Amino acid sequence: MSAFYINFILFYIIFQNCVCEKYIVVNEPVSWFQALINCKNAGMELASVNSEEESKALDKFLKDNGYTYGYWLAGTNLGDGSYYWATTGRKVIYTNWLSGQPDNAKTEYNKREGENCIQLGMPTYSPKPNGWNDYGCKGTLPYICQKDELCYSDENII
Numbered sequence: 001m002s003a004f005y006i007n008f009i010l011f012y013i014i015f016q017n018c019v020c021e022k023y024i025v026v027n028e029p030v031s032w033f034q035a036l037i038n039c040k041n042a043g044m045e046l047a048s049v050n051s052e053e054e055s056k057a058l059d060k061f062l063k064d065n066g067y068t069y070g071y072w073l074a075g076t077n078l079g080d081g082s083y084y085w086a087t088t089g090r091k092v093i094y095t096n097w098l099s100g101q102p103d104n105a106k107t108e109y110n111k112r113e114g115e116n117c118i119q120l121g122m123p124t125y126s127p128k129p130n131g132w133n134d135y136g137c138k139g140t141l142p143y144i145c146q147k148d149e150l151c152y153s154d155e156n157i158i
């Protein structure tokens with residue numbers, strides 16, 4: 001796990017309701033399943049994106065820090081065929097699919113098993129977008145972990 005801690009950058013998105021979402025970006029490509037496990041072992045969860053606000057904040061952070069996209073998020077449709085966030089059990093309501101996605105592409109890279117896990121961004125596209133692609137869950141990608149925390153600021157002190 002030591003590599004896990006070396007490869008992250010920490011950032012926060014602060015929401016109006018005073019919940020801070022703490023994120024780390026782990027630049028070590030692993031399968032979607034392993035990413036789920038690694039985040040959990042770090043006391044966090046594989047990231048989910050639940051609003052346009054969150055999506056834009058993540059996009060800005062990734063661009064500002066020179067990341068090239070292609071990160072696992074916690075969404076999968078391996079259950080009943082609908083997309084859920086595996087970490088919260090909630091259905092994926094807000095979506096940011098890239099044009100033509102999800103396409104469940106069955107190609108050589110995924111041994112024609114199809115694509116059932118959500119990837120944030122397509123590093124091979126230019127310009128690099130922050131939208132989502134469905135990608136083969138056994139493929140290896142870097143990933144983003146998150147943790148929700150209460151914010152503490154002067155405004156909270158009564």
Ligand SMILES: [Ca+2]
Binds near residue numbers: 105133134135
């Ligand atoms: Ca796809």
